[in-house]
């Protein structure tokens with residue numbers, strides 16, 4: 482298992498277009514190329530997970546996992562503006578993207594549950610988080626039914642949203658060659674998430 486510490490070259494680029502996935506990645510899956518253009522990136526599993534234990538066997542204390550029904554959270558734009566920070570509103574409600582390498586949970590590996598920052602619905606367990614080296618939190622799997630997938634209008638990427646409130650999370654990529662149980666990467670904005678420790 483890779484024990485190298487991730488080395489990310491500085492993000493010198495000033496163009497946000499770096500966020501856009503490009504189809505060529507699909508043809509270089511074996512090279513573990515990240516979306517963000519670090520072809521030699523080494524990745525390692527988050528320290529909280531001893532390999533990839535099936536998430537169903539890693540319960541969390543505290544009963545955090547209370548799922549809101551899909552589509553159950555409805556608020557007007559005005560209401561969302563009132564309860565979200567401007568940055569949360571920009572990303573969750575206007576499908577924005579945080580700058581890579583800056584997010585609170587990018588290099589975060591504590592054990593617990595990541596909930597939707599908009600409505601509190603549990604989305605990911607920390608045991609499904611892995612270090613993709615792309616500059617955003619990456620998960621190989623979400624809670625069943627918690628996340629909706631919608632192809633972008635241009636067909637290049639698949640957007641992921643909170644199934645309960647529709648909040649924008651990021652995008653999901655498949656077949657990149659990461660040695661995870663699903664070979665999927667949920668590339669999620671930290672701003673879209675709220676972490677709750679397992680022992681809280």
Ligand SMILES: [Zn+2]
Nearest residue numbers: 597600643646
């Ligand atoms: Zn939500």
